[in-house]
Amino acid sequence: MSLVRHGAIGLLAAAPGAAMAQAAEGPSAAGSLLQVFVGLVAVLALIAATAWTAKRFGVMRSTGSSVLQVVGSTAVGTRERVVVVEVGESWLVVGVAPGSVNALMTLPRGTVPASSAAIVPGSFAARLQQLIEKRREK
Numbered sequence: 766m767s768l769v770r771h772g773a774i775g776l777l778a779a780a781p782g783a784a785m786a787q788a789a790e791g792p793s794a795a796g797s798l799l800q801v802f803v804g805l806v807a808v809l810a811l812i813a814a815t816a817w818t819a820k821r822f823g824v825m826r827s828t829g830s831s832v833l834q835v836v837g838s839t840a841v842g843t844r845e846r847v848v849v850v851e852v853g854e855s856w857l858v859v860g861v862a863p864g865s866v867n868a869l870m871t872l873p874r875g876t877v878p879a880s881s882a883a884i885v886p887g888s889f890a891a892r893l894q895q896l897i898e899k900r901r902e903k
Contacts (some may be wrong), residue, residue, distance in 0.1 A: 846862075
């Protein structure tokens, strides 16, 4: 019985060494699963950042239609816009909201006034220069 007892103790003493040798041989399944999960999260974050950037900077698809042109648009609410669309020889002023598009007014075709260039926000450098000049005036 003593011999059996010593044999069992010897097996238990050798078990941690065998487990460490197995861990040193290759990656565990949990480690591989964690690596795949982190990669998936990184790809999804990249897709979300790209979509946000495209929406933020107004990347629009070109329709290739010469009959219909968007002349300009402006936001009037969080999800509502007023859009001026050129169709042939007239401009349509259209209200766009989620789930609805309403014609507001029809105008004869005109030209975009020069004053609308002042409405368009400038570059960061131009805005910074304006702020610096305002500070100097005070």
